[in-house]
Amino acid sequence: MEKSEMLNKVKGKLIVSCQALEDEPLHGSQVMAKMAVAAEQGGAAGIRANGSDDIKAIKKVTNLPIIGLVKRNYEDSEVYITATKKEIDELLHAGVDMIALDATRRKRPNDENLYDLINYIKQQGVLVLADISTVEEGLRALEDGADCVSTTLSGYTSYTKSEACGPDIGLVEELCRLTSQPVIAEGRVNKPEEVSMLLEKGAHAVVVGSAITRPQHITEKFVRALAVKHV
Numbered sequence: 370m371e372k373s374e375m376l377n378k379v380k381g382k383l384i385v386s387c388q389a390l391e392d393e394p395l396h397g398s399q400v401m402a403k404m405a406v407a408a409e410q411g412g413a414a415g416i417r418a419n420g421s422d423d424i425k426a427i428k429k430v431t432n433l434p435i436i437g438l439v440k441r442n443y444e445d446s447e448v449y450i451t452a453t454k455k456e457i458d459e460l461l462h463a464g465v466d467m468i469a470l471d472a473t474r475r476k477r478p479n480d481e482n483l484y485d486l487i488n489y490i491k492q493q494g495v496l497v498l499a500d501i502s503t504v505e506e507g508l509r510a511l512e513d514g515a516d517c518v519s520t521t522l523s524g525y526t527s528y529t530k531s532e533a534c535g536p537d538i539g540l541v542e543e544l545c546r547l548t549s550q551p552v553i554a555e556g557r558v559n560k561p562e563e564v565s566m567l568l569e570k571g572a573h574a575v576v577v578g579s580a581i582t583r584p585q586h587i588t589e590k591f592v593r594a595l596a597v598k599h600v
């Protein structure tokens with residue numbers, strides 16, 4: 370797939386994040402592959418997926434474009450989304466259309482450098498999605514060569530931590546105002562109407578994860594509503 374073709378395919382559309390870590394009930398590549406099929410049947414235009422096993426299984430069942438990442442924890446860093454060249458090589462080997470990596474300014478494991486990692490991915494002809502938590506991080510990542518940015522980490526870095534339960538609309542708006550490059554809205558998008566609202570605010574595409582693919586979280590919401598009703 371041509372680089373620009375992938376971005377055109379997801380423009381104005383929904384991308385579904387199909388992820389379940391080892392401690393989650395739906396963990397397993399076959400389950401994530403079924404989630405991806407369900408997402409495609411529902412009309413998703415792309416899939417965001419974690420780890421080469423899940424990605425390989427998903428590629429067998431759908432031709433939708435895939436944004437790949439590898440979540441891995443390192444002792445010397447808070448960065449866990451595609452933190453080093455090792456994870457990038459795993460994704461290149463699995464074959465993805467776009468690689469999502471942490472593009473915060475936090476220290477990376479082995480002191481690896483964001484600029485070098487972005488440009489390494491680009492040299493392999495794969496698109497780079499910068500997962501950021503602030504406007505400054507987004508602009509800097511684009512300067513460093515990222516093809517697009519996603520608001521994935523807003524609320525998840527020590528300096529953006531919040532109790533917010535909805536998407537960071539302000540961050541999407543501000544990034545869209547300051548750059549003409551694609552801005553993807555991601556993180557705590559819980560309602561269908563938020564997807565259309567974020568697209569109207571200028572988002573290129575919207576990623577939804579937990580609200581579609583983490584049934585334990587969906588159940589919790591129903592249970593909370595039940596508790597409120599009976600107070």
Ligand SMILES: CC(=O)N[C@H](C=O)[C@@H](O)[C@H](O)[C@H](O)COP(=O)(O)O
Nearest residue numbers: 386521525556557558577578579580
């Ligand atoms: C912060 C972090 O590690 N986010 C991860 C990034 O890949 C995923 O766990 C999220 O599910 C994804 O970003 C979609 O967000 P939400 O599940 O809120 O729709």
